[in-house]
Amino acid sequence: MTAERNPGIEPRFDHGAERDAVLHAVSSAVLAVTRHLSVREVLQVIVRSAQTLLDARYAALGVPDVDGSFAEFVAEGVSDKQWEAIGPLPRQHGMLAALLHEAAPVRLADIRKDARFGWWPAAHPVLKDFIGVPIKDGENVLGILFLSNKRAPGGFTRQDENLLMLFAAHAAIAMTNARLYECVRELTISEERTRMARELHDAVTQKLFSLRLTAQAAAALLDADAERARAEIDTVRRLAGEALAELRAVIVEMRPAELDRHGLTETLRKHVGLLDRLSPVAITFEGHPVGDLTPDTEVTVLRVAQEALHNALRHANASRIHVSLTAEGACLVLEVRDDGDGFVAEEPTLRGLGLLSMRDRAEVLEGTLKVVSEPGAGAVVRLEVPR
Structure with missing residues (x-):
């Protein structure tokens, strides 16, 4: 010895x-x-x-x-x-x-x-x-x-x-x-939550309060004065639209700075390249010109890609992962494909992998998210959203 x-x-x-x-x-x-x-x-x-x-x-x-x-x-x-x-x-x-x-x-x-x-x-x-x-x-x-x-x-x-x-x-x-x-991240998240709560309170809560009062007034007038009730309902519609616009403005402030500097395709390319260097899994990216996109679309596609990559790296036991971003007609299409173990695409599995939250993101943009997988055959996460 x-x-x-x-x-x-x-x-x-x-x-x-x-x-x-x-x-x-x-x-x-x-x-x-x-x-x-x-x-x-x-x-x-x-x-x-x-x-x-x-x-x-x-x-x-x-x-x-x-x-x-x-x-x-x-x-x-x-x-x-x-x-x-x-x-x-x-x-x-x-x-x-x-x-x-x-x-x-x-x-x-x-x-x-x-x-x-x-x-x-x-x-x-x-x-x-x-x-x-x-x-x-x-x-x-x-x-x-x-x-x-x-x-x-x-x-x-x-x-x-x-x-x-x-x-x-x-x-x-x-x-x-x-x-x-x-x-630092925990502190930043805490500070960001405080800031967002303040923004939501200042920019949105007052409008929602006004909207509620106006809706109550409209309900009270329905039987007594239908014309005035109709005017109050129009006010409800206007206030709801303003509140939605304020919420979207707060969300846009959370947009990653990389998207402003590089755009969606290049941001995804850099993200995939870095993961490829850090991971033993071979990760590749194929990006095509996708034209001008709204800020909401760019953020949603980036977040879905990050979540799908995270799932594949953490759970799939894959040797290769391929990410593609293309424009197909009026749709923007993101695919994250792996050659891992695969799974039965049932609702509990989707919830455990966070795929339901990705689907919710897609629906906000009137898009769709599909998951194709079976045991032993890898998995494909496909997001389609209007351009």
């Missing part, structure tokens, strides 16, 4: 290719943050990057909680079925606890022969050669990153350890920034 620890070692690179590999892995993690992905998605990018960097069969990242377990635990190399058989998230015991408490890198030829090794569930994959490093922000351990079963013979090397230590330092920045972004 070999066990080496060198917490103060200065990372060195013997070959330019290895330097490029770690820089690419670091770049993937940092890009995940700049894309404003969730903390868990940033953790997944970090784990995948580390697994690729060291050519390991298994990789995992655990974020400890205050109760002796893990708040989050992300792994690569283990299928969903294996996870289900393994059971709940691990607690801080054995080598996991040692890495957390000692806060020093560990590299072993066989983890099972180390005195700190405890046990793992029966369904757990068999690990042999092992390398683990803490991800630290100063003295604070944000998590532990560990890999096992290097694909190349000979196990993990000192050079692997140096690379992983450097990567972990950058992963700490990515994790910290992702946490900060989520905090």
Whole structure:
């Protein structure tokens, strides 16, 4: 058994290719943050990057909680079925606890022969050669990153350890920034809700109040003075139209700035390109000239595309996703097509995937949203709205 620890070692690179590999892995993690992905998605990018960097069969990242377990635990190399058989998230015991408490890198030829090794569930994959490093922000351990079963013979090397230590330092920045972004996002959402509530109150509520009073007056006059009742109903119609216009104005203020700078087609192209770089799934985009569109149409199509892509990446287990945006006659057509597991397109499934909310968006523009899927045959989400 070999066990080496060198917490103060200065990372060195013997070959330019290895330097490029770690820089690419670091770049993937940092890009995940700049894309404003969730903390868990940033953790997944970090784990995948580390697994690729060291050519390991298994990789995992655990974020400890205050109760002796893990708040989050992300792994690569283990299928969903294996996870289900393994059971709940691990607690801080054995080598996991040692890495957390000692806060020093560990590299072993066989983890099972180390005195700190405890046990793992029966369904757990068999690990042999092992390398683990803490991800630290100063003295604070944000998590532990560990890999096992290097694909190349000979196990993990000192050079692997140096690379992983450097990567972990950058992963700490990515994790910290992702946490900060989520905090800022929550504050921003709260502030935006307050602002919108104020706007709705000032711009819309008074009109709705007037509309209600006018409607009550019209109802009272129906029997006594039909002509005056008719005039009051016309006022109701006018006030309702003004209230609707005010609501639309508030919604337009939520329009993403990218649409003003680049337009719908280019915004979608950039969004798909970024997801393609960050995800192991191959994501492609085909865009055609679609002419001038109303702001409501651009926002709706963009939001539906983002939701459909999110669903495909999260649930479809796909290897390829294709997005297309075309103009067919008087209609604008968006399609998001994947080659994943597919599903039975029943109402509970649609609700779980958020497809009903996408359908509601389409109906607001007098458009349609169709979902075609069956188990094993992928899925197609098709949005058609008038241009």
